[in-house]
Structure formats: structure tokens, C-alpha cells
Amino acid sequence: MYKTIGFVVYLYILCAIKGEKIREIAVNIGKNITIPCPLHQTRDVMWVREGREEQQHARMSILENGSLLITEVDQSDAGLYSCSRENVVNSDVKAKVKLAVRTPPPRLSNVVVRPSTILALLLWEVDGTGGYPIINFTAQYRLGYTNNSWMPISPNHIPQNSRQIEVYKLEPNTTYQFRIWATNQLGRGAITEVYGTTLCEYTELELARHFFDSADKFDTTVWAIAVGIVMGTLVLLGLGTCFLLYQECKVPGVVEEHEIIELVPNIILNPGFDPNSNADQLPDENSNSETPMLLNNNTVVHNC
Incomplete structure (x- = not known):
């Protein structure tokens, strides 16, 4: 049992x-x-x-x-x-x-540098965190194959979600050494180092040679069309400006001529007539003592 x-x-x-x-x-x-x-x-x-x-x-x-x-x-x-x-x-x-x-973060993978003339782009990937979340990344650089001190790449603490960083103020045609690592709460992880050489800086002679090399491929038709459009626009603007100036000068002359035509009959019939005078104005020595009343352009009535 x-x-x-x-x-x-x-x-x-x-x-x-x-x-x-x-x-x-x-x-x-x-x-x-x-x-x-x-x-x-x-x-x-x-x-x-x-x-x-x-x-x-x-x-x-x-x-x-x-x-x-x-x-x-x-x-x-x-x-x-x-x-x-x-x-x-x-x-x-x-x-x-x-x-x-x-553990601290493992070594970063696929770390590459893509340099240009005076700057470089540093890229990397993360395969693991070591058991704790990554807090940040740190990257530095110095002249290649030297014992110079490492210079920090700004910012000093790269955000944990970043996978690339740009390095500025580099010298053309120069080899640099870069290193980068990740950090979690246990400390700094394994360091990865790479090398990169910046591109050569073009001289004035090289720039001129590149310009003339592409001159035979230049299309003059496009240039002629562009010049025609610009010149046509300028002509239209000039004609419009002249028309506006002509209209502005013409309008005051018509108004002044109309006023002169209305005043001519009054001056002929009454040499002392002043259209701007009122009834209380003193008579002129060459005019009558009566105040004239203007009925129309041909008749004047005198009041005693």
C-alpha cells in the first residue's frame, strides 16, 4: 500500500x-x-x-x-x-x-562613418541592452593614428533613441578616429572604434574645371525662354506704370477747365463780380452799390 x-x-x-x-x-x-x-x-x-x-x-x-x-x-x-x-x-x-x-550594454553593431568635406555622419545599430534599458550614447573623435586627447561630440549624452550623430568643424582630406558606446544603469558598455577620412576641398582651379566640363551640356533654349519671360514682365510693368501716371495727370486738368468755363460769363457781365464774395462784402469803387443777383449766365438783376 x-x-x-x-x-x-x-x-x-x-x-x-x-x-x-x-x-x-x-x-x-x-x-x-x-x-x-x-x-x-x-x-x-x-x-x-x-x-x-x-x-x-x-x-x-x-x-x-x-x-x-x-x-x-x-x-x-x-x-x-x-x-x-x-x-x-x-x-x-x-x-x-x-x-x-x-551586464553593461554590449558592443554596438554596424558602426560606420560617412564623411564629407568638413563634417561626418556617424551611424550605429543596437543589438542588445545588457538587461537594463539604455540611458544614452557617448561619442568622441580625434585625429587618426595619433595619441591626441579625445574630443567630445555634442551633445555629450546622445538620446537613447538616436542612431546617428553629425560631427562638425572637421578638416578636409584628414583621417579621424571615432569611438562610441552605450550606457545603462550598470555603467558604460563596450567601445566600438572606426576610422574615416574627409573628402578633399575643391580649389578654385578645380571648381572652374568642373564648371567648364558641364558647359557643353547646357541647353540655351531654356535660358532664352527664361530671359524672354523676364523681359516681357518688365515691359508690361513699364507700360502699366506709364498708364497710371497719365491718368493721374489728366484728371485735375479737366476739373480746372470746367470751372473756368462757368466763370467766364460772370466776369464779362460784371467786371467786379467775385464768386467767392458774400452779401456783406463792401462794394468796389468801380461797381454799383447794389448787390447783384445772378439768375443765370446771361441775366443779372440789381436790388436797390
Whole structure:
């Protein structure tokens, strides 16, 4: 009876372990980690690192409760660990634990530089973060193949979502050395270095040669059409300006001529007539003492 109960318990544990998901544990590089064995809480257990021939090393030890202790964790310690009952032949009852080691960011990939005459474009890609989000990138440059001090590329802390940065104030036809790395909360990652040479600066003679090389490909028809359009526009503007000036000078002359025609009959009939005078104005010595009343252009009535 007891053997039957033990066999049932064994099968239950076997089914539970096979259906259980792999447990994941993460630790920072250089720290100590204790991995408990969920199968047995005694020292009578065996830990196996899958994919490694050397299962035990000096930094690994099994505690009294069956837990695995790893001191000063290295990046090579990451992997899948399984614990099982020791001294059991072909035991299928195992518990698996996946250990992840957090590190500073790995080396950036596909780092290239695309230089021009006085500036360069530095590009890169990110394959991993090391377990923690990347905080920023840092890039520097100096003259190639020298021991000069590194000069920072502005900004000093490149945003984490950037994948390129421009470098200004470079000298033409000069080789520069560039380096860049990523940073997370564990510190600076691996540094990647590349070289790039800026392009030659054109002299005045070279610029003139490039200009005359393309002169035979120049289309004069396009130039003639453009000149014709510009000249036609200028002619239209000139004619419009002359017309406006003519209209402005013509209108005041017509009004003045109309006023002179209305005043001529009054001056002939009454030499002392003043169209701007009023009734209270004193009479002139050559005119009558009566105030004339103008009925129309041909008749004048005197009031006594």
C-alpha cells in the first residue's frame, strides 16, 4: 500500500514538474546568486548546467537546503540549470531554472562613418541592452593614428533613441578616429572604434574645371525662354506704370477747365463780380452799390 502511494506521489510530482514553466532569475554581473531547487529541499540533489561540459567550478556550491550558490557571477554563467535527485538512475523528475546575467550594454553593431568635406555622419545599430534599458550614447573623435586627447561630440549624452550623430568643424582630406558606446544603469558598455577620412576641398582651379566640363551640356533654349519671360514682365510693368501716371495727370486738368468755363460769363457781365464774395462784402469803387443777383449766365438783376 505504501509503495502504491509513493508511486502515485512520484507520478504526480513528475507531471507537475513537466507541466511547470521554466523559472527565470536575473542577477547583475559580479554579484552572488542563490538558486533554490523547487524539487528537493535537501543536499541530496544534483545541479546541471545545460550545454556545459564542466558542470561544477570553484564559484559554484550546493547548500544544505539543496540551493545552488554562484559567487561573483560572470556573463558565462548565464544559461539553463536543472536540479534532480542525486543517485537516481535515469531520473526524469527535474526542475529547471533559467539564469540571466545583467551586464553593461554590449558592443554596438554596424558602426560606420560617412564623411564629407568638413563634417561626418556617424551611424550605429543596437543589438542588445545588457538587461537594463539604455540611458544614452557617448561619442568622441580625434585625429587618426595619433595619441591626441579625445574630443567630445555634442551633445555629450546622445538620446537613447538616436542612431546617428553629425560631427562638425572637421578638416578636409584628414583621417579621424571615432569611438562610441552605450550606457545603462550598470555603467558604460563596450567601445566600438572606426576610422574615416574627409573628402578633399575643391580649389578654385578645380571648381572652374568642373564648371567648364558641364558647359557643353547646357541647353540655351531654356535660358532664352527664361530671359524672354523676364523681359516681357518688365515691359508690361513699364507700360502699366506709364498708364497710371497719365491718368493721374489728366484728371485735375479737366476739373480746372470746367470751372473756368462757368466763370467766364460772370466776369464779362460784371467786371467786379467775385464768386467767392458774400452779401456783406463792401462794394468796389468801380461797381454799383447794389448787390447783384445772378439768375443765370446771361441775366443779372440789381436790388436797390
